[in-house]
Amino acid sequence: MTKSQLIKLIHIAKQQLGLDDETYKAFLISETSKKSCTKMTKPELELVFEAMKSKGFNYTGVKKGFAQAVKTADWRDDIKKIRAIWITMGHQGFISDSRDKPLDAFVERMTKKFTGGLGIKTLAWLDSNLTRHVLESLKNWHIREMVDKLLLVNGVCYKNNILYLPDGTSYSGYDEIRQLYEDAIKKKYNGRRK
Numbered sequence: 001m002t003k004s005q006l007i008k009l010i011h012i013a014k015q016q017l018g019l020d021d022e023t024y025k026a027f028l029i030s031e032t033s034k035k036s037c038t039k040m041t042k043p044e045l046e047l048v049f050e051a052m053k054s055k056g057f058n059y060t061g062v063k064k065g066f067a068q069a070v071k072t073a074d075w076r077d078d079i080k081k082i083r084a085i086w087i088t089m090g091h092q093g094f095i096s097d098s099r100d101k102p103l104d105a106f107v108e109r110m111t112k113k114f115t116g117g118l119g120i121k122t123l124a125w126l127d128s129n130l131t132r133h134v135l136e137s138l139k140n141w142h143i144r145e146m147v148d149k150l151l152l153v154n155g156v157c158y159k160n161n162i163l164y165l166p167d168g169t170s171y172s173g174y175d176e177i178r179q180l181y182e183d184a185i186k187k188k189y190n191g192r193r194k
Contacts, residue, residue, distance in 0.1 A: 006045040007037045013049070013057035023125065026111070026118035027051075030127055035116065055125065078131045079123060082107075085138050088178075092185075094145040110134045139174040146181040 001009075014024050025035040031051050032044040040048070083103065090098025100123070108119035111130050120126055126134060147158050155166030163171045163180070171180050 001046075003042050003045060006042065006049055010037055010045065010048055010052060013052040016057055017052070017055060020121070022118050023121040026115040026120050027125060029115045029118065030111075030120065030130060035118075051127075076131075078128065078135060079126070082123060082131070082135050082138055085135075085142055089142055089145070092145075092181075094142065106138070107134055110137050143174055143177055146177055150177075150181060150184065 019027065028037070028040075028048060029035050031048050032040055034040050034044065037045060037048070083100075086095070086103045086106075087098045089095045095102070104122045107123050107126065108121050110119075110133065111126070112119040114130060114133065120130060123134075147163060150156050150163065151158060153166075157164045161172055163177055165171075171177050
């Protein structure tokens, strides 16, 4: 394929996937560090084209009506984990709205510095590097919220990313602190039911 053919196909993919201009430019930047197809080399255009196919672009060579945006990456485990933590934070009262729109706004804020200030507008469009960054940011936020609640208990201390309980046990890392917090909530809830 020629350069001009690749550019045309990429623009068709943009329309088929329902991308707005900002999301499209952020996607181009995340793939090639360039926000315009005309400034890309042929290998860079091929990279973008393949990435769009992996996001759900289906080029048959026949002009069809434009499809709505489809979240094609929802099956990925890292995407599922981000969504699960977001929903859990909503159930625990740390965020007021655990639906997709506020999650996408969080994703956009967290990805702005990696995409030339534009940000990726939807969770499903994150590549694995940006997903890892968003996941770690979300885990750290969740840890801060859980630790703040746990520090209300006398004798609990948090130093150097380790949570110490009055009995001398310690917890570190997202999974351990989350499990401790969930166990404390269950114990408190079960204590009220008696």
